Amino acid sequence: MENISKSFKGNQVLDELSFHVNDGEFVTIVGPSGSGKSTLFHLIGGLYTPDSGEIRMDGELMNGQRGAISYTPQSPSLLPWRTVLHNILLGGEIICENNELEAIRMIERAGLKGYEHAYPCELSGGMQQRVSFIRSLMSPQSLICLDEPFSSLDEFTRLDMQNWLLSIWEENKRSILLVTHHIEEALYLSDRIIVLSGKPAKIKKEFIIPFPRPRQESIILSDEFLQWKRTIYNELRGS
Template identity: 55%
Template sequence: MKLEVTGLSFAYGQRPVIDDLHFVVRQGEFVSLIGPSGSGKSTLFYLLGGLHCPQVGEILLDGQRINGERGHLAYMPQQPSLMPWRTILDNVRLAQELSGHKDPTQLTHLLRGAGLAEVADRYPHELSGGMQQRVAFIRALASNRDLLCLDEPFGSLDALTRTRMQTWLLRLLEHEKRTILFITHSIEEAILLSDRILVLSASPMKVIREVPVPFARGQARYERRGTKEWLALQRELETMLLG
């Protein structure tokens, strides 16, 4: 599914948050957004999800205008936001209940692929933070939306758990061909996961630069960390954000 944002502008009252924003995410791409805190990244996701309607501009999915429409994408926030009274299986099933598409076989496949099949009958408080994030992510996948918007999903995790989740996500996406728009404050994470990185300005938000990541996806990319090319790209991105 191809996402196109054209001339998008939005303000809260008299305070402009997004101004004349343009970008494209092509089918199957993983695109990260990095920028200052408060620049409007989460507001952009509210616009894409139909919770807000832009004052100016268009949001297109496969060429169809979806301004103000809900139900076209799956969203994963920074916190897993699991329902404590529902089991892990029932939390994942919720996505299918809301979409009206029930597929028990898919749920079993997703739980097994995420290493959660053995804890499907447990409750969220019985799982670690990393496992809860996995539940939240496969709940998003179970909604059967091709476009996934991930809002700093690993930001609250410790460094080791975060690395494990990044590895797991890359491995999972080898089989789940989805289009991903990913918010992160970590330059290293953006380089590690993305096909392209959009560097954003402070509010009102615009795209400063579009930076392709020149390393192949997968385990080979982990092995490039710390190389001359990796560090040069990291410094380039840092300079853009600080400048």
């Protein structure tokens, strides 16, 4: 993202925003409500075009181009008439690819063995979200955008899902851009955290997270983790 600005009916949402995601990197964006985080995903996904600036992927200009990213929304958004397996295979079907054996392996890896032919209404919220993320992983795009995918889950289910996400990501190392309001989630998952200001959004601060990988759940209660949480919280409060 190079000097991206976006306004709606004279209301400026983004102001010359610039950042990047490296290959295989996990980057999280945090910011106050209404700071344009969802607008960013709409721009990256080609649903909107920026008023100015350039969106590039592997050097190619992507302004207004759709189909370049894999997207996991806040709600699982599974098609209710398709089974778990056929929801996961959807991205491949769009480009006339079928990788059913890999999909079944990923379903088993997610702890959903035996649910391949179940329908979304037969799954819990956490199970549906796992299916949604596997669908993103099985799509061919190199960048996955996650829009607060665990916001509807309780604290313990959220942590289980974070651990599962990290284990799957460590195996595949896709580039991930996450939007969340949850500071602990951002710290636990990310290589870098980008803090946005209030509207019109600019980048206030960027933090490189020092915790080694694979991440251990015990770091969440460490003094260093709590100090990082305090630092990012204060940065956000200053927005």
